[in-house]
Amino acid sequence: MDPAVTTARLASGIVIPLIKKLFVRDGPGAGLVDRPVRISGLVSFRGEKRTLSDKDLHKIAAELVRRAVDPVGPGERPVPPDEDETVVRALARTLHCLGDLDMEDVQAVQLGPQALARALQAVEPNATRDLSANATGLYDALLETACLYILHFFTQRSTFVARTLVRHTATLAETVAKTDELLKRVPSRFTQDALFEARYAAHITHKYGMLMIYGIDLTNSPEQWPLDAAYLSLEAGFSRETRHATIRAEPASIRAEHAFHGRDRVLLRGEAGSGKTTLVQWMAVTAARQDRGVLSDGGAPLAPFVGRIPFVLPIRSLTRQDGELPTPEHFLSRIRSPLAGAQPQGWTDRVLAAGRGLILIDGIDETPEKVRERTRRWLQDLLGAYPGNLWLVTSRPSAVRGRWLAAEKFAELSLAPMSRSDVHSFIHRWHNAARSVTDDEEQRELLDAYEASLGAAVRIKQDLARLATNPLMCGLICALHCDRRGYLPHARKELYEAALSMLLSRRDRERDMASPDGVELTEGPKIRLLQRLAYKFILNGKAELDRSHAERIIADTLPGVPVAAAQGDASTIFRHLLLRSGLLREPAVGSIDFIHRTFQDYLGAKAAVEEGDIALLVMRAAETQWEDVIRMAAAHARPQECAQFLLDIARRGDMALSPYRRNQFHLVAAAALEHATELEPRVREEISARTAALIPPKTFAEASDLAAIGAIALELLPGPAGLTDSQCVLTVQTAVLIGGDAAIPLLSEYGDHDYAPVRQLLATAWHRFDTSSYAEGVLAGLTEDDVYFEVTTHEELSVLRTLPSRRRLRVSDGFTSADLSREVRPDSLTHLWLPGTLSPNWFWLSGFPHLNTLTLAPCQDPIDLSSLAAHPALRTVRLMVDQKTTGGEHVTGRVEVVEVPERDLTW
Incomplete structure (x- = not known):
C-alpha cells in the first residue's frame, strides 16, 4: 500500500x-x-x-x-x-x-x-x-x-x-529602526526621484495628451482634440534590410505602436503628415500614464512600455542653439521643459543607467544636413553609455540614407498609407473628438450629421479618397468639412489650396521652426517651382523622375524666380523643397516623386494654364492619365479661357471617328464642368446637350461604353427621380460595372425602388464590391420584397448575419449544409435557392422552421426529394423542367413540385 x-x-x-x-x-x-x-x-x-x-x-x-x-x-x-x-x-x-x-x-x-x-x-x-x-x-x-x-x-x-x-x-520595530538609520546615512534622492517622476508623468500626459492640426484657422473646427479619442493605429512595414538582417522572421508589417515588441531600437520613416509625431506623442503618454488596462489590452507588444520614463526630444529643439547636442542632464532644459529646474540632480542619468528610459528622438530630417552626421555620433555615444533603454528615431524617408543606423542595431520601419477602413475610422474618431470638446448638444447633433455626410463624400469623390491617405490630410478634410457646415467645396481647387498653404508655409511657421538649411522661401515662389516640376512629370508621363533630372528642371526655372535664385543653386533649392515642402519624396535613392499624385496633377495643370498650353491639354483630354489634369486646368483657367477649353474638348469629340472615342471626349468635358469657377450658360448647355444623349444610358451597349470611361462617369449618372424603370436598370448596371466604393452611394439611392429588377440587380452585385462596404451602404437599406439576396463567398455569408433578417436567400456553389446552418439566421427565412448538388439529403433544412419555398438549381445527377417530407413548413419546391429526381412520392400531397424553364434557374 x-x-x-x-x-x-x-x-x-x-x-x-x-x-x-x-x-x-x-x-x-x-x-x-x-x-x-x-x-x-x-x-x-x-x-x-x-x-x-x-x-x-x-x-x-x-x-x-x-x-x-x-x-x-x-x-x-x-x-x-x-x-x-x-x-x-x-x-x-x-x-x-x-x-x-x-x-x-x-x-x-x-x-x-x-x-x-x-x-x-x-x-x-x-x-x-x-x-x-x-x-x-x-x-x-x-x-x-x-x-x-x-x-x-x-x-x-x-x-x-x-x-x-x-x-x-519586535522584528518590525527592528526593521523600522534599521531603515531610519539607513535613511539618515543615505541621501533621500530615491524619494525625491519618485516625487519628481510623478510630476513629470502628469506633465507629459498634459502636454502630449492633445493632438493639433497645424495650418488650419477654421472657426467651426476644434484646434485640438484628446489623444485617446483621436489616435489611430497605423501599419508600419519593415525595410528589406531589416527583414534580412534579423535572425527571426519579421512580418511584412505591424501596428506602429508595437514597434518595440521584440526590439529596443527603431528608426521610423514616414512622409510629411504620415503620423510620426502623433505616434511619438502616443508612446510618451502611454508610458507616462502606466495605464495597466491599456498595456494589458495590448498584450505582449505593449509590455516594453511598463516602467518606462519617456523623453520626447524634437531634434529641431535640440539643435536650436549652436554647439554640441545635449547630455542627458540637459535634455529637459534644451527642449525648454518647465520642469527642467525641478529635476533632482543626476535624475536623468539614474533613469537611463537603470535602463528605464524611452527616448523618442523626433524629426532627424529637421536638422541641417551638416548637423545630421553629428547627431548620429551623439546618438552613438548615448547608446554606448546607456544600454537597455528603448530608442525611437523618426525621419522623413529622404532625409537619411538606408541603413543609416544599421551599425547601431536599429530596425527600420516605414509608416504605411492609411487603408480605406483606416480613413473611415479616422473620420469617426475625429468627429468623436470634436464632440468631446463641446457641451453644446446642438453642436454635437451637427457633428453627427457631418460625420455621416463626410463618410459618404469620401466614398463618392475619388479625389477625396486619393487625398485621404494619411492622418494630416484626413484631418484637413474633416476640418474643412466641419468649417463649411457639412459641405466640402465642389471644386477641389479650394481643398488643394488649403492643403498647399498648410504644407508649404504655415505648418513650419506655426511650429516655430526656422529653416534648417538657411533657405527662406514664401509660399508663392515654392508653388512656382513645384508646379513647373509637376508639369514636367506629367509631360514625361511618369510618376517618378531621376533626382538629377528634377534638379535640372529647377535650374531652368530659377531665373524666373529671383528670390529663390538669390538663396542658392538648383541643388540647394531642390533639397529645400524635398525636405520642407511636404509635397516631394525620395522613395528610392536618386528617384523623386510627389507625395500625392493629386497634388502633382493640381500643380501641373496650373503650370499648363499659365504657360498657355491649352491646345496640348485638349489633345490629351481622352487619355486616362490626364483626367485629373484636365479637370484642374478648368479650375485654374480664367472664365473665357475655360469656356473655350471645354468647348474645344467637346468639339474634338464631335470629330472623332469611333463612338467610343467621341463619348470619351464628351464625358471628360462634362466631368470638367463642375470644376469651372465661372462659366457662361451657353457653354454649359452646349456640353450638356452632348452628354444628354449618353446619360442615362438607353441600351446595355451604352451602359458598357459609359462604364469603360471609368469613375468619372459616376459623377454624371443621375438618381432614380424622373427615370423610367428601364433607365433605372441601365443606370444601376453602369454603376455596377464601374464598381468601387465611389459607386455605393449612388446605388444606395435605388435601394427602395418600386421596380423589382432594379433591386434584384443590386442584390446580385455584392461580389463586385468590398463586402462590408456594400453590405452597409446598399444591402442594409434594400427593400427585400420579391428579391433574393445572393451570397457567393464565405465572407459574404458571415457578413449576412450583421444585416437585418432576410426572407429570401440565394447561395452559390462552394458551401456546405454546415456552413448555412451555422451562419444563416433561421428566424425569418422563407425562400431559399440552392445548388442541387449542395447536399445529398435535405434533413438539415428543418433548422429553418419558416422555410416554405425551396429552389434547387439544375444538376446532372438526380436530386433526392424524400428527406424534404420531414420539413414542417415547406410547401413548394422549384426545379428545372426535366430535372431528374428520386423520392418524389414521399412529398406528394404536402409539397408542390413546380417545374420552371432553365433560363429562370441558371446561375
Whole structure:
C-alpha cells in the first residue's frame, strides 16, 4: 500500500487527541519570560510537569501504527504484521527526541512539517536502523503526519498567537529602526526621484495628451482634440534590410505602436503628415500614464512600455542653439521643459543607467544636413553609455540614407498609407473628438450629421479618397468639412489650396521652426517651382523622375524666380523643397516623386494654364492619365479661357471617328464642368446637350461604353427621380460595372425602388464590391420584397448575419449544409435557392422552421426529394423542367413540385 494512502487513514479526530498528550497545558498570556520557552520544556514526558511515561509514549506510537494499517484487506498492508512493532519502536524513539529540540514553537511552525521531521531524525539517526524498506516508508509517512499535527497543535495553543504577534512586532520595530538609520546615512534622492517622476508623468500626459492640426484657422473646427479619442493605429512595414538582417522572421508589417515588441531600437520613416509625431506623442503618454488596462489590452507588444520614463526630444529643439547636442542632464532644459529646474540632480542619468528610459528622438530630417552626421555620433555615444533603454528615431524617408543606423542595431520601419477602413475610422474618431470638446448638444447633433455626410463624400469623390491617405490630410478634410457646415467645396481647387498653404508655409511657421538649411522661401515662389516640376512629370508621363533630372528642371526655372535664385543653386533649392515642402519624396535613392499624385496633377495643370498650353491639354483630354489634369486646368483657367477649353474638348469629340472615342471626349468635358469657377450658360448647355444623349444610358451597349470611361462617369449618372424603370436598370448596371466604393452611394439611392429588377440587380452585385462596404451602404437599406439576396463567398455569408433578417436567400456553389446552418439566421427565412448538388439529403433544412419555398438549381445527377417530407413548413419546391429526381412520392400531397424553364434557374 502507498504510504500516502496509509496516512490518509489518520484523520485529525484520531491524531490530535494523541498529539495533545505529548505536551503539557499552558496558561493564558504570551508566554513571555526572561528566557524563551523551548519545545523541550513543553513535552509531557520530561521535566517537572511530566504526565506521560515512556510506556505511554510507546502506546501513542502503537496506536498511530495500528490506525494506519488496520483495517485493510488481504495483501494491502504496507508491512507484514511481524514488522509493526519495529515501526512502533522507531516512531516512539523519534517522537521522544522532541524533548531534545532547542527551538521555540514559533520557530518550529516556520520550519514546516517536513523540516521538523528531518530535525527529529537528526537527533536520533539510528532509529530506523532495523527497518526494512517498506517499514521505513511507513515510518517516514507516520512521522511527517505526526509533525504536521504537532505544528497544527502549536498554532492552537493560547500562547502561540500572542507570542507570534510579539515576535513580529519586535522584528518590525527592528526593521523600522534599521531603515531610519539607513535613511539618515543615505541621501533621500530615491524619494525625491519618485516625487519628481510623478510630476513629470502628469506633465507629459498634459502636454502630449492633445493632438493639433497645424495650418488650419477654421472657426467651426476644434484646434485640438484628446489623444485617446483621436489616435489611430497605423501599419508600419519593415525595410528589406531589416527583414534580412534579423535572425527571426519579421512580418511584412505591424501596428506602429508595437514597434518595440521584440526590439529596443527603431528608426521610423514616414512622409510629411504620415503620423510620426502623433505616434511619438502616443508612446510618451502611454508610458507616462502606466495605464495597466491599456498595456494589458495590448498584450505582449505593449509590455516594453511598463516602467518606462519617456523623453520626447524634437531634434529641431535640440539643435536650436549652436554647439554640441545635449547630455542627458540637459535634455529637459534644451527642449525648454518647465520642469527642467525641478529635476533632482543626476535624475536623468539614474533613469537611463537603470535602463528605464524611452527616448523618442523626433524629426532627424529637421536638422541641417551638416548637423545630421553629428547627431548620429551623439546618438552613438548615448547608446554606448546607456544600454537597455528603448530608442525611437523618426525621419522623413529622404532625409537619411538606408541603413543609416544599421551599425547601431536599429530596425527600420516605414509608416504605411492609411487603408480605406483606416480613413473611415479616422473620420469617426475625429468627429468623436470634436464632440468631446463641446457641451453644446446642438453642436454635437451637427457633428453627427457631418460625420455621416463626410463618410459618404469620401466614398463618392475619388479625389477625396486619393487625398485621404494619411492622418494630416484626413484631418484637413474633416476640418474643412466641419468649417463649411457639412459641405466640402465642389471644386477641389479650394481643398488643394488649403492643403498647399498648410504644407508649404504655415505648418513650419506655426511650429516655430526656422529653416534648417538657411533657405527662406514664401509660399508663392515654392508653388512656382513645384508646379513647373509637376508639369514636367506629367509631360514625361511618369510618376517618378531621376533626382538629377528634377534638379535640372529647377535650374531652368530659377531665373524666373529671383528670390529663390538669390538663396542658392538648383541643388540647394531642390533639397529645400524635398525636405520642407511636404509635397516631394525620395522613395528610392536618386528617384523623386510627389507625395500625392493629386497634388502633382493640381500643380501641373496650373503650370499648363499659365504657360498657355491649352491646345496640348485638349489633345490629351481622352487619355486616362490626364483626367485629373484636365479637370484642374478648368479650375485654374480664367472664365473665357475655360469656356473655350471645354468647348474645344467637346468639339474634338464631335470629330472623332469611333463612338467610343467621341463619348470619351464628351464625358471628360462634362466631368470638367463642375470644376469651372465661372462659366457662361451657353457653354454649359452646349456640353450638356452632348452628354444628354449618353446619360442615362438607353441600351446595355451604352451602359458598357459609359462604364469603360471609368469613375468619372459616376459623377454624371443621375438618381432614380424622373427615370423610367428601364433607365433605372441601365443606370444601376453602369454603376455596377464601374464598381468601387465611389459607386455605393449612388446605388444606395435605388435601394427602395418600386421596380423589382432594379433591386434584384443590386442584390446580385455584392461580389463586385468590398463586402462590408456594400453590405452597409446598399444591402442594409434594400427593400427585400420579391428579391433574393445572393451570397457567393464565405465572407459574404458571415457578413449576412450583421444585416437585418432576410426572407429570401440565394447561395452559390462552394458551401456546405454546415456552413448555412451555422451562419444563416433561421428566424425569418422563407425562400431559399440552392445548388442541387449542395447536399445529398435535405434533413438539415428543418433548422429553418419558416422555410416554405425551396429552389434547387439544375444538376446532372438526380436530386433526392424524400428527406424534404420531414420539413414542417415547406410547401413548394422549384426545379428545372426535366430535372431528374428520386423520392418524389414521399412529398406528394404536402409539397408542390413546380417545374420552371432553365433560363429562370441558371446561375
